[in-house]
Amino acid sequence: MNAHLNLVLINSFNRDLQLAHQHINYSWGLFYPSIYGYAIWHAYNSAIANNNKLIGNGVEKRTYLSGFFLGLAVGMDFGLFWHDSNLIKTIPLLDYPVFNGVLFGLVLGWIGNLAEREIYRKYKRKRINDKY
Numbered sequence: 001m002n003a004h005l006n007l008v009l010i011n012s013f014n015r016d017l018q019l020a021h022q023h024i025n026y027s028w029g030l031f032y033p034s035i036y037g038y039a040i041w042h043a044y045n046s047a048i049a050n051n052n053k054l055i056g057n058g059v060e061k062r063t064y065l066s067g068f069f070l071g072l073a074v075g076m077d078f079g080l081f082w083h084d085s086n087l088i089k090t091i092p093l094l095d096y097p098v099f100n101g102v103l104f105g106l107v108l109g110w111i112g113n114l115a116e117r118e119i120y121r122k123y124k125r126k127r128i129n130d131k132y
Contacts, residue, residue, distance in 0.1 A: 033076030071112025
């Protein structure tokens, strides 16, 4: 609420860059992506568990897409934090406080998903196979 990020979202989508920069409070805005990413991740995992219950399958004690949502939250925070750098200002679309957060979030989310799938899950499978 104190970040005024919802108002900044509206201003960014209306291409009013000056108003978007005027309204945002960055110190409060850094909380928004983390809470938003966690809420999406939790809702996604709860939906999978509920769907498994409804069709009669057992509920697995695992989470899905943890790497993606962790990367998404961190990337959105970095995008919001770094949007004011000179490198970012050379690309006009990324000068909006919202769009670079989405871009960084998707890129780091994809990297987090790859890391989880290729490193963590393979390591975990190897440990389970070594036990038996």
